[in-house]
Amino acid sequence: MHIQARHFGEPEPRNPQSRTGPDLQRPGDSWPLDLPASGPDGTPDSNTVDVWRVSLAPSSERLEHLSAVLAPDEWIRVDRYRFVRDRQAFIAARGLLRVLLGRYLDCDPAAVGLHNDQNGKPGLTGDGDAAQISFNVSHSGGLGLIAVAQGTPIGIDLEEVREMSGLDSIAQRFFSAREMKDLALTTDSTCLDAFFRCWTRKEAYLKARGDGLAFPLDRFDVSLLPDQEPRIWAVDGDPSAGQAWRVHHLDPAPGYLGALVTPLQLSRLRRGDGSTIE
Numbered sequence: 544m545h546i547q548a549r550h551f552g553e554p555e556p557r558n559p560q561s562r563t564g565p566d567l568q569r570p571g572d573s574w575p576l577d578l579p580a581s582g583p584d585g586t587p588d589s590n591t592v593d594v595w596r597v598s599l600a601p602s603s604e605r606l607e608h609l610s611a612v613l614a615p616d617e618w619i620r621v622d623r624y625r626f627v628r629d630r631q632a633f634i635a636a637r638g639l640l641r642v643l644l645g646r647y648l649d650c651d652p653a654a655v656g657l658h659n660d661q662n663g664k665p666g667l668t669g670d671g672d673a674a675q676i677s678f679n680v681s682h683s684g685g686l687g688l689i690a691v692a693q694g695t696p697i698g699i700d701l702e703e704v705r706e707m708s709g710l711d712s713i714a715q716r717f718f719s720a721r722e723m724k725d726l727a728l729t730t731d732s733t734c735l736d737a738f739f740r741c742w743t744r745k746e747a748y749l750k751a752r753g754d755g756l757a758f759p760l761d762r763f764d765v766s767l768l769p770d771q772e773p774r775i776w777a778v779d780g781d782p783s784a785g786q787a788w789r790v791h792h793l794d795p796a797p798g799y800l801g802a803l804v805t806p807l808q809l810s811r812l813r814r815g816d817g818s819t820i821e
């Protein structure tokens with residue numbers, strides 16, 4: 544997620560090497576950092592979400608391959624980025640999304656029909672299989688996450704955990720009164736993770752709803768303390784509206800936190816290699 548950079552200046556990543564890729568992977572970590580040569584093995588069933596983890600700093604050869612699948616309107620977006628690193632990250636994220644959706648739909652990545660709804664949420668155009676697949680994307684630092692499910696609304700968010708100036712004022716501006724109260728219970732060593740747990744859960748919920756920033760961030764409360772289950776406490780003060788969604792905590796790479804918000808029936812999370820996250 545990059546909004547904080549746009550709104551609050553460009554913070555340097557806590558570990559600048561993370562943009563180059565290799566340290567995104569923990570020793571013994573089996574979650575692929577790229578799309579495997581083949582798969583997925585069919586559309587996820589009605590209680591499963593596939594979560595794909597991708598590096599957004601691919602080799603130049605890979606970048607060339609991914610560039611070839613972008614549509615003309617996507618090139619207009621590429622040209623708006625000022626820094627080469629950001630252009631390449633967008634090409635990688637959008638190109639890998641097209642390759643992945645092309646595999647689910649069994650079609651050429653360049654032929655995958657994508658459109659944005661009135662709130663900017665991307666979706667697939669067309670009938671048949673395309674109408675059965677929903678997805679959501681998030682990127683931060685050098686990492687991207689793509690979630691794919693069977694036609695139900697889902698929202699995913701990812702953040703590189705990093706020191707930022709004015710953390711308190713950001714929280715005051717965007718977090719609810721209940722979240723601020725919980726944040727005040729953290730210590731110097733737990734505050735940063737709690738902040739980003741809150742941020743990613745709020746963003747993932749907005750993205751699942753599809754509203755973007757049209758839905759005010761202080762109208763709902765999420766959990767953020769380490770001993771709290773990931774959840775939405777209430778929406779407009781109504782706990783049952785929060786219970787209609789499931790919040791999944793994601794721990795995608797060292798120095799990153801993420802969240803996935805799904806309807807209740809989606810209880811199984813699968814990595815790109817088919818292994819179970821939860």
Ligand SMILES: CC(C)(COP(=O)(O)OP(=O)(O)OC[C@H]1O[C@@H](n2cnc3c(N)ncnc32)[C@H](O)[C@@H]1OP(=O)(O)O)[C@@H](O)C(=O)NCCC(=O)NCCS
Pocket residue numbers: 544545546547636662663664665679680681682683698699700701717741742745746749750751752753754755756760
């Ligand atoms: C656009 C927004 C949906 C997310 O943007 P973001 O968090 O900066 O960036 P992320 O990488 O996590 O997500 C961007 C992706 O979300 C998807 N997206 C865009 N609009 C969306 C919407 N209305 N609903 C769901 N997904 C959306 C797109 O795929 C986009 O990537 P792409 O355009 O490259 O394909 C929006 O919620 C936003 O701008 N949020 C920032 C608000 C903020 O300041 N929050 C403070 C902390 S709580």
